[in-house]
Amino acid sequence: MAVTVQSVLDRVQQTLQDTGGIRWSSTAELILWVNDAQREIAILKPDATSTNTTVTLAAGTKQSIPADGNRLLNVVRNMSAASSGTGKRTVRLVSRDILDSLEPSWHDPAVKGDAKHGTSVKHFMYEDQDPRNFYVYPGVSGNAYLEIIYSANPATIAANANLGVPDIYATAVMNYVLYMCYMKDSEFVANQQRANSHFNLFMSTVTGKSQIDTTTSPNTNTTPQAQISGVG
Incomplete structure (x- = not known):
């Protein structure tokens, strides 16, 4: 089943311990960051x-x-x-x-x-x-x-839409939104550290998938043209 924007926001609010929407009463800003995350993923991993x-x-x-x-x-x-x-x-x-x-x-x-x-x-x-x-x-x-x-380029999406990137990137999107949330409250030292942690998780998920894709690609073990019978 496709991952919805709202399901990502629910996980974000659970991590922030703000399921009641006290600190983040409006989800508009969170949705903006979901869209930012998708665009960042498209830059870092174009085949996403x-x-x-x-x-x-x-x-x-x-x-x-x-x-x-x-x-x-x-x-x-x-x-x-x-x-x-x-x-x-x-x-x-x-x-x-x-x-x-x-x-x-x-x-x-x-x-x-x-x-x-x-x-x-x-x-x-x-x-x-x-x-x-x-x-x-x-x-x-x-x-x-x-x-x-x-x-x-990922289209701008709303809370009731599905993510514009494959479901496998849902955790990366969540970590990017958490990074932005903690950055906004970074006057507290602990939040700055949390922001850095979530940004690093975002980057490692996206760039780590690039490395995995390289090693598992069918092209990695492609038979050289000269060895294919009838092709030369």
Whole structure:
């Protein structure tokens, strides 16, 4: 069952020993911090809000992820249509420097040969300094679609909604809210220490999951291409 915002707030108030809502009589501020926590998680662990979708490509080589996106995670394949389409040619990441060396005019809509703009993409390029945009090769002349995976910015949610991040992050969200609560009352030394403790718990949960995901990913034990029969 999905974790609701209210269930997280209930745990927060129990930890604060404020189940009667005496100190935190209004939950509006607590909900604000729940939303802040989700955005922090999306920054620290972009795949926590990963979204798989098909996008319609713009003419040319430069493309952008949807408006709600935080950063591109991967480009999977060409698609036959914007919705309910079938999969087509796969798309591979390449170095822009290589393409620039082989065909300096690949951005030009009038370029000929292998770089001629069309409706099927072979490669994509991505720069970490420009996370919401990417480039495709060859460029697009029209009616082209790609299946991509991107990190979406969590939508602002209310108390009666479900968390906008996977349920596994509920404890991290709770610790972030507790961190903000104790920070607000940090004129007391003990509360400053509690705030630091909950922030550290938040960080260790999110960054620790990144380490676990790395070691348990199917890609960790991927068979090298040269060893796959028939692929070379």
